[in-house]
Amino acid sequence: MSGNVIVYEAESLFLDTFYATDGDNASGGQLIRLGGCDYSGTASTSFNEASGLYQVTLWIQDEFDGQSTVEVVVNGAVVGTITLDQDDDGWGSNNGGFSSFTLDDILINQGDTLELRGYRDGNEFIRIDKLEFVKTGDIGGGSSQPTAGTETLMTETFDGRNYGDLSNSANVESSDFYRANNSAVTNGNHDGTMTFRSIDLSGYTNAKLTLDAKVIRGGFEQWGTQYGDMVRIELVDQDGNVTVLDQFTGTGNALTGSVTGQVIDKGGFDGLTYDLPAGMSSFQLRIVSDISARCEKIAFDNVTITADPDAGSGGGNPPPGPVTITLDAVDDAYSIGETEGIAANILVNDTTDAPGGMTVTDVNALGAANAGVGAVGQAFTVTTAGGRTGTVTIDAQGNLTFDGGTNFVDLNNGQTDSFQLQYTVRAAAQDQPKHNLLFVLDISNSTVNGNNTQQDTFVGTGVGDVNGDGLSDTVLDAQIAGVIAAVQNLIAQGADPAKIDIGIVTFSGKASGYTNIDAETLGTFALDDAALINTLTGITRGGWTNYEAGLQQARDWFASQQGDGAINKMYFLSDGRPAIGWANGQYIYQDSSDYGDEVAAIANTYGAEIHAIGVGANSDLAYLNDLDNTNGAEQVLDTTSLTAMLEATTDIIVEDTATITVTINGEGQLLTVDALDDAFS
Known part of the structure; x- marks a missing residue:
């Protein structure tokens, strides 16, 4: 449908900072404009026409000396923006002409407040003559207001x-x-x-x-x-x-x-x-x-x-899933002449959705002659495959320079030399995903074996008496030392402490009627919290090996962390089967029917990645596989392997590596001499 043209003269609107003035070419003889010291203004009115969809046309002087903007606003919402960048109306004059600017399908209800917001640029003073409205469609009632109840x-x-x-x-x-x-x-x-x-x-x-x-x-x-x-x-x-x-x-x-x-x-x-x-x-x-x-x-x-x-239904939106980021470093290749250098940025083809982008954190030159060569932000000498040298710099922003001087002028046309670099890029610490890391530690009596005077030394590199119980290098010492090493590794990598929550749960189980569970959540700690180390080194042994008790505490810990958009990971460490007592000459063991619901909640409700780790030769992977959802539980037999596994699986820094190949092409001419036979008669 199409209706009659409805005209609102600009000078009839309520003016704030804009003022009305005479104009030879203005409809009705007047226009509105900003003053010489004004850089913004508004003109508003109530819309008195029938509700519907409208084509709205503004007549505005579009000058050479600026690119001002005008917003069309209905009830506080911007429905269209006009940029005066066509420069059709000369240098600007109250007696000059006007250009038309049209917005289609603007929903306006009777009684809505219409507003023009002008933003001056340069010396373009936003001279407005009039607004024209043509109704193009009906609406079935309602308004552009927020949903009822909001x-x-x-x-x-x-x-x-x-x-x-x-x-x-x-x-x-x-x-x-x-x-x-x-x-x-x-x-x-x-x-x-x-x-x-x-x-x-x-x-x-x-x-x-x-x-x-x-x-x-x-x-x-x-x-x-x-x-x-x-x-x-x-x-x-x-x-x-x-x-x-x-x-x-x-x-x-x-x-x-x-x-x-x-x-x-x-x-x-x-x-x-x-x-x-x-x-x-x-x-x-x-x-x-x-x-x-x-x-x-x-x-x-x-x-x-x-x-x-909230209507009290207990509903609402589910908690957000983990907020993750991706980063992809792509190999680069440069081919240059024998006296040419390089000035480029190696990050231009690398991609990330990390809000803060990425930076180069490590550089090293490849090849036996370059062992240990490379540093971010510092010039270093690289040796090529042909034994020549050049100077390289790569800064944190990825800017690469190479200067070989005259070291490659001996290359002839068709001959090449080359070298390779490897670099690492990392998302900024503040952009690394939030992580909840929970360590569930078996502190059953078998982790020290026997009594306070007898122990089973865990093989491998000794860690000493970590918890001060008078027994050195036990399975319990190794577990505590491994967690501490994982924490220190994250700190050394520059992880943001605000992005990592660490939980500690211990479990054992006292043999009172063979059913009394014993597990405890020792706390939630920031990565750099001194209380974390103090808590770990204060852990001492308990009794049995009640998996269910530890998993119940783990489930409740993840529930307390719910809704923070973090990636959840659990590390369940045990040196034996889930024994909870002794009866009729044999051990009483739990199985997955006892703790399967806790595992399901941790893995499914809270989306946790579960690493089940058997510590020592007496650990049983058959039980631990019921917990693990990372391709199967793993067994470690010495302290070095345990520490390495925990460091590797808690390496949560988002980074990637790529290779740079530089090829130098010879340009010299190979001179040849050909001596010919002579004959004299």
Whole structure:
């Protein structure tokens, strides 16, 4: 359907900062514009026509001397953005002409508030003549308002003093950003973090975040390079766990979210929407920026959090699955002339979805002549297959240089020489996935064997009396030492302590009627918590080997960690069968029917990767295989193997390696001499 043209003169709207002035070519003889000192303004009115779908046309002067933008807003929601970049109307004059800009299928209900938001660029003062509306379709009632029952928990519009800090914004707890044109702006001089007040989700489900964002001025460079730029939107829950909703990176005038693919670009505000993870009782929203240049600017506005009241059904969304990242380092090959060098970036064809990108953490030259050669960020000499040398540097951002000087000029045309390098790239510590690592340790009497004066020394490299019980190099000592080594290995690799929770459960079982279980959760620790080591070295032996008791504690520990978006891993260590007593001349053993439900909950409900490890020759893999879901339980027979296994299986750092091959091609001419026979008569 198509209706009559309805005209709203711009000068008839309610004006804020815009002002009306005469214009020779303006409809009705007047237009609105910004003043010489003004950089933004609004013009608004109530829509008095019938509800429906409308084609909306704005008549605006599009000048040569700027690329200003105008947003069309219905009830606070941006429904269209116009960028004045066609430069069709000269240098700008109140008596100049106007260009038309049309938006199709705009839903407007009678009584809705219409608003034009103008953002000046350069000397383009946004001269607006009129708005035209043509109805193109009917709607079956309703409105563009939020779903009935949804409540708004926070709205921040950054209204206030036009330029300055955000200290008087009711919902902003702290900010490195600044206020401009009633929005929060970040640039190279004002980057960092904007933290909003805590939001209590008690009694609510289906929380959502919406916000507007736009690029005021671009020129961005790829994140992970020296002058890279990034904006990250994240949540911090009641336990301090961080969930990244999106990280925006890119080049030029647009940034793209690595999680959702949403875009922030130049022009009008782009509306961003996120469904917030379930399982949080409260959280704080943070917007984090790392902008390299003062002239690169991004603005945020209309930050809103909504949620549905919980009807008390006990339902709600399931807890989020693990937040993981991927990284793929790809081999590189360079072919150069005998006097040419290399200046390139080896990361350009490597990929990752890690919000913070990746960096080079290790470099080494391959080949027997290059043993031990290579360092990140330092020049080193590499020896080629042909015995020649050149100088190489590779920095953390992947910038590669090679200079062979004149060392290859002896190569003739068709001859080559070459060398290879290997490099490792790693996601930043703060972007590594969250992990919950639970160690379930068998402390039955057999782990020290006998009494306080008799022991069974576990073979391999001695670890000493780790727990101070007066007995050295026992199975229990080896278990404790192995866990400590795994923790220290993670610290040495630069793992972020905030991204790793470590749980310790011990189990044994006292023989009171052969059924009394005995297991204990000793705590949850950060990676660098001194109490973790103290707790481990304080573990002493118990009685029987009650698998079920330990697995019940393990299940409950993972339940306490539920909802933090972590990758769950369990390490179940035992030196024997699950004996819980003695009767009628024989041991009483548990089997999978006793602890199968605990194993199923750990593996399925909480998605844990279960490593079952038999410690010593008396361990029984038949029982441990009932637990393991990683291709079968493994048995270790000495302390060195146990430590190596724990270090390897807890190596959770996301990194990858690739090879660089450099081929130098000869360009010289091979001279030949041919002596011919002579004859004289």
